[in-house]
Amino acid sequence: MDSATEACSKPSSFVYLKAAFIAMEPVDCLISLARQVGGGSITTRVQTFILEECINDNAIKGPKLNHKYIKNVLQKLIVAVESTSEVVEGLYEKFAYYLTINLEDQLLKENNRICKQVTFLLSPGNSTAVDLVVSLQCSLNMLEGDTGCALWPSSLFLSEFILSFQEIFSNRFCFEIGSGVGLVGITLLHAGASKVILTDGDLSTLANMRCNLKMNNLMEASSVRSSGQPMVECRHLPWESVSKSELLIYQPEIVFSQESEDAQHGLSTSEPPIAYIATVIRNQETFDCFLRVATENSLSVVDVTEMVKPLNLLPYMQSYDRSSVHLLRVSPICL
Numbered sequence: 452m453d454s455a456t457e458a459c460s461k462p463s464s465f466v467y468l469k470a471a472f473i474a475m476e477p478v479d480c481l482i483s484l485a486r487q488v489g490g491g492s493i494t495t496r497v498q499t500f501i502l503e504e505c506i507n508d509n510a511i512k513g514p515k516l517n518h519k520y521i522k523n524v525l526q527k528l529i530v531a532v533e534s535t536s537e538v539v540e541g542l543y544e545k546f547a548y549y550l551t552i553n554l555e556d557q558l559l560k561e562n563n564r565i566c567k568q569v570t571f572l573l574s575p576g577n578s579t580a581v582d583l584v585v586s587l588q589c590s591l592n593m594l595e596g597d598t599g600c601a602l603w604p605s606s607l608f609l610s611e612f613i614l615s616f617q618e619i620f621s622n623r624f625c626f627e628i629g630s631g632v633g634l635v636g637i638t639l640l641h642a643g644a645s646k647v648i649l650t651d652g653d654l655s656t657l658a659n660m661r662c663n664l665k666m667n668n669l670m671e672a673s674s675v676r677s678s679g680q681p682m683v684e685c686r687h688l689p690w691e692s693v694s695k696s697e698l699l700i701y702q703p704e705i706v707f708s709q710e711s712e713d714a715q716h717g718l719s720t721s722e723p724p725i726a727y728i729a730t731v732i733r734n735q736e737t738f739d740c741f742l743r744v745a746t747e748n749s750l751s752v753v754d755v756t757e758m759v760k761p762l763n764l765l766p767y768m769q770s771y772d773r774s775s776v777h778l779l780r781v782s783p784i785c786l
Contacts, residue, residue: 456741463487465500465627466572467767472505473568473584475516478523480769482531494530498539506545517591524551524566563591566666569634571614583614583641586666587632588659596712599631600658607768608776610638610710611761617642626650628688630694630762633660639669640681650688661685675776726781749784 468488471481482493489497506525509516525546532538565616567587573580590600611634615622627635630649639647651657667681676713689722732738745752 459489465504466505467502468497469505470572471569471769472524473509473516474570474768475520475565475567476768477770478520478527481524482527484768485634486527487529490533493528495537495539498528498532502539502541502545518549520565522546522682525549536637539570541759548677564588564600565591569607569611569765571638572583572783573614573764574768581761583638585634585637587634587663588666589632590659599629599651599653600659602632602634602635604732604772604776605729605770606634608778609635609727609771610760611764612668612727612729612759612778613642614764615761616759620644630660630685633663636660636683637664637669640669640683643681645681647693648684648686650686652688654687657687723783728779729776731775732777745781749780751784753780753782754778754782 465488466485468481471484476484485493485495485497485501509521525542529542529546534544534775562630565588567589567631569585569587571583571585574582587602588600589602599680620639622645625636625639625644626648627639628650629635633649636647636649651656651660658784664683664685754777756776759778763773
């Protein structure tokens with residue numbers, strides 16, 4: 452058995468390829484992964500899988516991917532294959548189709564949004580677990596300030612952390628600041644949180660988040676709650692009304708805090724609220740200022756990145772750089 456055949460015989464390889472496609476990984480990353488699946492080259496079997504199980508299947512099921520993305524995938528796939536082997540029947544025809552449809556009209560219909568599906572691969576480490584697939588409407592215009600509707604490494608890392616250590620969040624009242632597309636809130640509910648409040652300072656981001664909660668069949672208002680089911684609330688957090696010291700504490704990309712179910716009902720509890728912050732430290736001075744203000748407010752900040760490493764639940768996502776993200780645990784200093 453040659454290396455290409457051996458690589459293609461691994462079902463997980465094709466799972467990774469499909470997951471990368473529906474997550475709309477950058478096209479170069481997808482082509483690189485296709486080569487890995489084929490044992491170094493994009494084999495006939497790999498090409499057929501991309502055509503039938505990714506592109507054609509997506510046209511039938513679930514949220515439709517952006518047409519321009521599919522066109523770019525086909526173009527780079529064909530170029531990559533032509534240099535080494537034969538292109539399978541059907542790829543040229545499919546590329547011609549995406550060349551002729553009106554992409555500008557499609558983009559207008561999508562209202563400058565794309566729909567990604569992020570798959571957390573829970574089953575490899577747990578035979579009883581089912582993979583979690585989260586559909587997210589994201590922005591095409593990050594450079595125009597629509598950053599709250601984009602996926603960031605910190606939210607992916609924190610989501611992996613939550614799903615890896617679900618016992619920390621089960622039956623908890625959870626509150627997130629700067630929730631963006633809502634990914635962390637969705638994973639909190641999957642981990643068994645009893646109630647989740649998602650906040651953001653931008654109303655358009657909040658509207659996009661509500662859309663994503665609906666797309667994943669989650670409740671979003673306290674007025675609609677079935678017995679025994681978790682609840683999600685979306686709230687607007689006006690940043691301009693927050694004090695300077697609070698801004699310094701909550702400025703990192705993702706902030707998560709929790710308290711026990713008893714505490715939210717006013718009952719006594721020995722467990723204080725805990726906050727988890729996943730952040731990329733871009734400026735050391737700003738981070739040092741955050742630590743100083745936290746200490747002044749009797750808060751302990753511990754970098755637990757190396758102590759509680761999450762499982763790699765997104766192994767197919769080559770564009771996601773885990774190494775840049777720090778996980779901080781913030782708790783009150785006992786006086």
